[in-house]
Amino acid sequence: MSALVTILDDEPEIRAMLSDALTEAGFRTMAFARAAEFEAALRRTTPDVCLVDLGLPDRDGLSLVHRLALEQGAKIIIISGRAQVQDRVTGLELGADDYIIKPFDPAEVVARIRARLRGPRPSSRGQTARFNGWTAHFDRYALEDSEGQETPFSHAEGEVLRLFLESPRRLITRAHMQESLGGGAGESFDRAMDVRISRLRTKLREDPRNPRLIKTIYGAGYIFLGEVAWD
Known part of the structure; x- marks a missing residue:
């Protein structure tokens, strides 16, 4: 089964653009405009990658990233218009795997997701x-x-x-x-x-x-x- 990517962004154009690009690339997608809907969905399914915007209407995006990093096994990629170095550092400090700045090319997002899913090579060690x-x-x-x-x-x-x-x-x-x-x-x-x-x-x-x-x-x-x- 193909990897599941969840998209959390309050801009409908961004959600549609990412959903179309990821579907065309062979991924399954679920898109949400609000953090509450996203968190409710996480209680029913476990995505492989979470794309999270920081500017959410009902929740601080950075605190959500931090909780996801500690509680979910998914890769976390922040997609945000916040381009300052400190915002990128804070996002990575809180546990994000990658940070993409808006505006972006959907092909770059697909490439970053594929790179993160390749991740480390399988280990023969224990847990x-x-x-x-x-x-x-x-x-x-x-x-x-x-x-x-x-x-x-x-x-x-x-x-x-x-x-x-x-x-x-x-x-x-x-x-x-x-x-x-x-x-x-x-x-x-x-x-x-x-x-x-x-x-x-x-x-x-x-x-x-x-x-x-x-x-x-x-x-x-x-x-x-x-x-x-x-x-």
Whole structure:
């Protein structure tokens, strides 16, 4: 069955344009003008990708993105007229997988969706990894510390964390991250990775000036220095 893409945008022209382009590309679609209708539909079905506008009439789009990132397994792509760098950074910090600025070419949206759905290559590892007093539960998107306290992480953050945990003590270049995780290349991808790594460091209670686990190798990439065991 083809992937299901939900479209949440209060502009009927945008909804129609995206629905037509995605249907022609072979996707199934559901379109909504209000967050309340969208959230009601999520209780009955689970989309593969959620396209979310930030300027909604009945809900703050950023808070909705944050909740989706923590509770849904779907990829989240923000489509917004807010072009400021801080808006893009905030959206990515809250768990979005990508950010597309209006006006846009529908073909670009289709390409971004396909890239996100390709995502990381299938893993032969399990759903639980233990490292340096932490346990990562990828089945429920949670980090558990040595005392059993859990901190949720988003699907996008989980992709990056799994990549590190599957390749400990090995240099992971930006090019390798882009190839493994999918998404658009260039400044947008680099900024998204910077945001997700920063948030992972915060959740792992790392000293931002001297992180112990996720080390930046300037001009080359990153190395994860933990000892990892998979269940």
